[in-house]
Amino acid sequence: xxxxxxxxxxxxxxxxxxxxxxxxxxxxxxxxxxxxxxxxxxxxxxxxxxxxxxxxxxxxxxxxxxxxxxxxxxxxxxxxxxxxxxxxxxxxxxxxxxxxxxxxxxxxxxxxxxxxxxxxxxxxxxxxxxxxxxxxxxxxxxxxxxxxxxxxxxxxxxxxxxxxxxxxxxxxxxxxxxxxxxxxxxxxxxxxxxxxxxxxxxxxxxxxxxxxxxxxxxxxxxxxxxxxxxxxxxxxxxxxxxxxxx
Amino acid sequence: xxxxxxxxxxxxxxxxxxxxxxxxxxxxxxxxxxxxxxxxxxxxxxxxxxxxxxxxxxxxxxxxxxxxxxxxxxxxxxxxxxxxxxxxxxxxxxxxxxxxxxxxxxxxxxxxxxxxxxxxxxxxxxxxxxxxxxxxxxxxxxxxxxxxxxxxxxxxxxxxxxxxxxxxxxxxxxxxxxxxxxxxxxxxxxxxxxxxxxxxxxxxxxxxxxxxxxxxxxxxxxxxxxxxxxxxxxxxxxxxxxxxxxxxxxxxxxxxxxxxxxxxxxxxxxxxxxxxxxxxxxxxxxxxxxxxxxxxxxxxxxxxxxxxxxxxxxxxxxxxxxxxxxxxxxxxxxxxxxxxxxxxxxxxxxxxxxxxxxxxxxxxxxxxxxxxxxxxxxxxxxxxxxxxxxxxxxxxxxxxxxxxxxxxxxxxxxxxxxxxxxxxxxxxxxxxx
Numbered sequence: 001x002x003x004x005x006x007x008x009x010x011x012x013x014x015x016x017x018x019x020x021x022x023x024x025x026x027x028x029x030x031x032x033x034x035x036x037x038x039x040x041x042x043x044x045x046x047x048x049x050x051x052x053x054x055x056x057x058x059x060x061x062x063x064x065x066x067x068x069x070x071x072x073x074x075x076x077x078x079x080x081x082x083x084x085x086x087x088x089x090x091x092x093x094x095x096x097x098x099x100x101x102x103x104x105x106x107x108x109x110x111x112x113x114x115x116x117x118x119x120x121x122x123x124x125x126x127x128x129x130x131x132x133x134x135x136x137x138x139x140x141x142x143x144x145x146x147x148x149x150x151x152x153x154x155x156x157x158x159x160x161x162x163x164x165x166x167x168x169x170x171x172x173x174x175x176x177x178x179x180x181x182x183x184x185x186x187x188x189x190x191x192x193x194x195x196x197x198x199x200x201x202x203x204x205x206x207x208x209x210x211x212x213x214x215x216x217x218x219x220x221x222x223x224x225x226x227x228x229x230x231x232x233x234x235x236x237x238x239x240x241x242x243x244x245x246x
Numbered sequence: 247x248x249x250x251x252x253x254x255x256x257x258x259x260x261x262x263x264x265x266x267x268x269x270x271x272x273x274x275x276x277x278x279x280x281x282x283x284x285x286x287x288x289x290x291x292x293x294x295x296x297x298x299x300x301x302x303x304x305x306x307x308x309x310x311x312x313x314x315x316x317x318x319x320x321x322x323x324x325x326x327x328x329x330x331x332x333x334x335x336x337x338x339x340x341x342x343x344x345x346x347x348x349x350x351x352x353x354x355x356x357x358x359x360x361x362x363x364x365x366x367x368x369x370x371x372x373x374x375x376x377x378x379x380x381x382x383x384x385x386x387x388x389x390x391x392x393x394x395x396x397x398x399x400x401x402x403x404x405x406x407x408x409x410x411x412x413x414x415x416x417x418x419x420x421x422x423x424x425x426x427x428x429x430x431x432x433x434x435x436x437x438x439x440x441x442x443x444x445x446x447x448x449x450x451x452x453x454x455x456x457x458x459x460x461x462x463x464x465x466x467x468x469x470x471x472x473x474x475x476x477x478x479x480x481x482x483x484x485x486x487x488x489x490x491x492x493x494x495x496x497x498x499x500x501x502x503x504x505x506x507x508x509x510x511x512x513x514x515x516x517x518x519x520x521x522x523x524x525x526x527x528x529x530x531x532x533x534x535x536x537x538x539x540x541x542x543x544x545x546x547x548x549x550x551x552x553x554x555x556x557x558x559x560x561x562x563x564x565x566x567x568x569x570x571x572x573x574x575x576x577x578x579x580x581x582x583x584x585x586x587x588x589x590x591x592x593x594x595x596x597x598x599x600x601x602x603x604x605x606x607x608x609x610x611x612x613x614x615x616x617x618x619x620x621x622x623x624x625x626x627x628x629x630x631x632x633x634x635x636x637x638x639x640x641x642x643x644x645x646x647x648x649x650x651x652x653x654x655x656x657x658x659x660x661x662x663x664x665x666x667x668x669x670x671x672x673x674x675x676x677x678x679x
Contacts, residue, residue, distance in 0.1 A: 002576075005574050006359075118500055206424035206425070206475060
């Protein structure tokens, strides 16, 4: 039985990977890691919906946890938001951020995690941590900063509580405006949701053509603009005491 | 600010809109169902501080509401809410469930039920933009998110009409590189009617071939950065079937739809797109195809649609070409007879409809005026049924005249002529051309 010509394949589309780099050191134990697990689990359906309706790009997720060394939650590479399932992660050990940078650099390569036939848009890289790195991180970050995927990525860092070293996070994102801080679980969940969903939305579509002033905002600039307003609103709305983790 | 169900908002026209439920979320705002003047309508509720120039945006929206929709295909803003702490929204008709997003067609989640429906949807989009531009507006941000299509009828609804502005005005719309004209992406020009025509050609190509016209092997870098998008879609745009530059050809296994469809869809389309996406036209050095020209091209192609006697699916038959094969099953098609009028040369086959634009200069391309039938006793005898309310004067080869009224059938035979209200038609045996 011949098929109608109208029985076609989907249009070829790019891929956009959302990377989660999650600190699972012992200090994250309890409500911090609990909120992270809960927030990520809840945004998956939103990412799935966005990916399903987006002819520019499919959204995939890659997640790495770091404490005593690193471990990929998605060891076989980025997983499509359509089928991704979040298994809760545990917190225990130290904060090997340098190891995470080295591992990320290795996987940000077309021979590793970025091997889509139709190509990819630059990824989103979302780092969450609550403390000081316990290993050598400067050299690994320097090397990571030379990776082309990393250079073009939308990079956001979330300081969980007051003890995270925000200077390290600023060096990681290359921009102080892309470092945000959550001091209680309610804010943490809201920020994870906003950053993951909106950054993926911006990163997974064809770039903006032009703005009214003739200047083109980059995806990173466009997102940071929104992030600033959103964080102000979230802080205004937060009802839980601001020092939950002090 | 999220709106709770039951929330009552007042509008600038002193009416009320009561929020029912949230139906969607986008970059600019959230869409709700609401009750407005006794009807269920949609409410687009903008995020705070989303407009760079809120006064100009609101003034333009108010003017659009007052002017009314330029065409029935536009889901036009009908009212605007008052300002609530710097946030407002507008009310528009809802999208009926039979209409599916263009994105869902592109992602192959929705399919046209027939070739006619697909070509009709292209004609609907063209006509919608022709009407919009005729009324002096430009759309500015045409992209895949703006269209909802009925897969069975090909009817189209155009949404997100809040950025539409009169000729010469611009609301600071960014648009997406994949859909915007190169000069807009390069920042040399703001979107207007001319750049709309470019975006329209991209949409039509996507709709027809299920592939972007500039996405071939040169558009597959491992990392599609913003700089590369600018290069591929603006600085150095190369059509995937460019006649003199083969550096961006589709890739087997990736660009499967366009590789399958482009060579076997009508020559008329190949020629039109080869011109529309030639380097000089894309770079705005030569004129872009007008909506009127696209309308003629797609009407010509619509005339070529016949059901295949082999597989039953609709296919194209071009009487000007010697060898026609079914685009679905590959069966050679032999159709000796066409109906030739001033406006079209229509291949005839049982089940084929004749449309008003084929017998009238101002005719509608959806209105059926005739249908080819086959004899109930002898299926080799074909006839043309009059579906209009006006009689057709039929003159046979001996000069005998008869009138065929509504629902009456004229036997299809070479040399017989029909006098339609505006033009004559004659059955021609193609093999005698």
